[in-house]
Amino acid sequence: MSPTLALHHAAAKRCVDLLGALVALVLVAPLLAVLALLVKLDSPGPVLFVQTRVGRGGRTFRMLKVRTMRVGADAEKATLAALNQSDDARLFKIPSDPRVTTVGRVLRRWSLDELPQLWNVVAGHMSLVGPRPFFESDLDDxxxxxxxxxxxxxxxxxxxxxxxxxxxxxxxxVVRLDRHYIEHWSLALDLQILARTLPVVMSRSGAY
Known part of the structure; x- marks a missing residue:
């Protein structure tokens, strides 16, 4: 697969990613500590949920999230397929997912469970802005x-x-939006999307 961004564009994007993620991690560190405590008090299991996702070029990586479901939730996915709001298994969306914990429901509504992915950005697996990573099994379809x-x-x-x-x-x-982003990429577009993200999170639009 040929690279989409010219070398200097890719370097500029990486600099923005690295600086933005490092600054954000410092700022949210106290919040992450509080979230870790709340998760531990709410349900048994680890604070972080680690899941294999597909990144650039089809390479897999371990994506980090604050755990919002009970332990073993992945094994229950098949039994809840009938509740999926989408007809496509690649978009598994259940508005009132019974696997989500009490604290987890709050974290999801405010997208706080995504904060550990700042480390994925620092590690080079992810970018601040880009297509959403899907599962490796989705590639079969x-x-x-x-x-x-x-x-x-x-x-x-x-x-x-x-x-x-x-x-x-x-x-x-989803694919149409991702392709539009890739084909029209610019730092200005990244900054525009970042600026639109906070209002979307605050409005809790489409979050569950």
Whole structure:
């Protein structure tokens, strides 16, 4: 897969990612400590949830999140398939997922469970802005044009997230937004998406 960004553009994006993620990690460190305590008090299990996702070029990485579900929730996914709001298994969306813990529901509503992914950005697995990372098993159902979304690093936020998040239930709409981002990338676009992210999070639009 040929690179999408020119070398100097990729370098500029990486500098913004690294600086932004490091500053954000310092600022949210006290909050992460509080969240860790709340998660431990709310339900048994680890604070962090580690999941394998697909990144740039189809390479896998371990994505970090604050745990919002009970331990063993992944094994229950098949039994809840009938509750999926989307007809596509690649977009598994349940508004009142019974696996989510009490604290986890609050964290999801405010997207606080995503904060550990700042470390994924520092490590180079992710970008602040980019397509949402999906599961490796999803690639089995990809058509040729779907693989275009793997041309750049996945992001903590992106055009999909600021355009509806969980309210978008058609995988083709997700791909269309991701491809638009990739094909029209600029630092200005990244900054615009970052600026739109906070209002979307505060409004809790499409979050569950």
């Amino acid at each position: 990809y058509e040729a044009h779907h693989f275009r979304r793997l041309a750049v690093k996945p992001g903590i936020t992106g055009l999909w997230q600021v355009s509806g998040r969980s309210d978008i239930l058609d995988f083709e709409d």
